[in-house]
Amino acid sequence: MISLINVKKSFGNNHVLNGLNLEIPKHKISFIIGRSGEGKSVTLKHFIGILKPDSGEIWIDGVQMKNAKEDEWIEVRKKIGILFQDGALFDSLTISENVSFPIQNHLKLSAIEIENVVSELLELVGLPGIENKYPPELSIGERKRVGLARALALKPQLLLYDEPTTSMDPLVSDLIDKLIYSTQKKMSGITSVVVSHDITSVMSIAEYIFLLHKGKIYFQGTPEDFRSSKDDLVKQFLTGGRNGPLEVPIA
Numbered sequence: 001m002i003s004l005i006n007v008k009k010s011f012g013n014n015h016v017l018n019g020l021n022l023e024i025p026k027h028k029i030s031f032i033i034g035r036s037g038e039g040k041s042v043t044l045k046h047f048i049g050i051l052k053p054d055s056g057e058i059w060i061d062g063v064q065m066k067n068a069k070e071d072e073w074i075e076v077r078k079k080i081g082i083l084f085q086d087g088a089l090f091d092s093l094t095i096s097e098n099v100s101f102p103i104q105n106h107l108k109l110s111a112i113e114i115e116n117v118v119s120e121l122l123e124l125v126g127l128p129g130i131e132n133k134y135p136p137e138l139s140i141g142e143r144k145r146v147g148l149a150r151a152l153a154l155k156p157q158l159l160l161y162d163e164p165t166t167s168m169d170p171l172v173s174d175l176i177d178k179l180i181y182s183t184q185k186k187m188s189g190i191t192s193v194v195v196s197h198d199i200t201s202v203m204s205i206a207e208y209i210f211l212l213h214k215g216k217i218y219f220q221g222t223p224e225d226f227r228s229s230k231d232d233l234v235k236q237f238l239t240g241g242r243n244g245p246l247e248v249p250i251a
């Protein structure tokens, strides 16, 4: 659904993407992994047109977005659900208002229809009946699940997760992983892309892995390929050890 061809992106002298080539496989959960600052979020932002490449091509659903105008990006974004790191909920709105926010803006549904959609979505993420609560009353994990319900509101074809398990304890991380996996299975035809550092998540739910290094895809393949790779950098990434080509700063 998404292809990046020879994409370059710099911020001043900081050359972040140096001819990135990547083709997200359809209907799978793909992970984009890499060290901090390698350009994972920058890559994700190119998928939704928040950042534009200096050169190279971006294809979404068969359309070349290189010279796309903002209204074309708005149409594309309707097909994409995004779960931001903190859930990005509005604290002053109820959970119901938060989840229905994209529906109110884009679909013409009656109040009762919206109510039904919201309760179905909350059911899907395992939080039924919390419509009238406010985000500050929820744990971080619950907020992420509400964020996911909102990301699913417009029935996206593509679901993007930016560091979904960052700063979570292992049990909540595991729950979020299961939710990403079950969402992928329940929403037929969806394609998921997860940006993450969390190697446990990667090895438990990824169906395809892209390892970003020095502005390019250094490795791509299935988790089995990743696990059995003989490449020193891939092995170091997998084990998190000090031995290997990646320099690990001494704290």
Ligand SMILES: Nc1ncnc2c1ncn2[C@@H]1O[C@H](COP(=O)(O)OP(=O)(O)OP(=O)(O)O)[C@@H](O)[C@H]1O
Pocket (backbone or CB within 6 Å): 011, 014, 016, 034, 035, 036, 037, 038, 039, 040, 041, 042, 043, 197
């Ligand atoms: N809008 C921006 N303006 C200037 N520099 C930016 C901008 N966005 C990102 N960068 C730079 O691009 C580089 C890559 O950032 P990015 O957020 O993509 O890293 P990342 O791989 O997602 O890291 P992390 O895992 O720590 O979130 C960093 O050096 C960052 O400072």
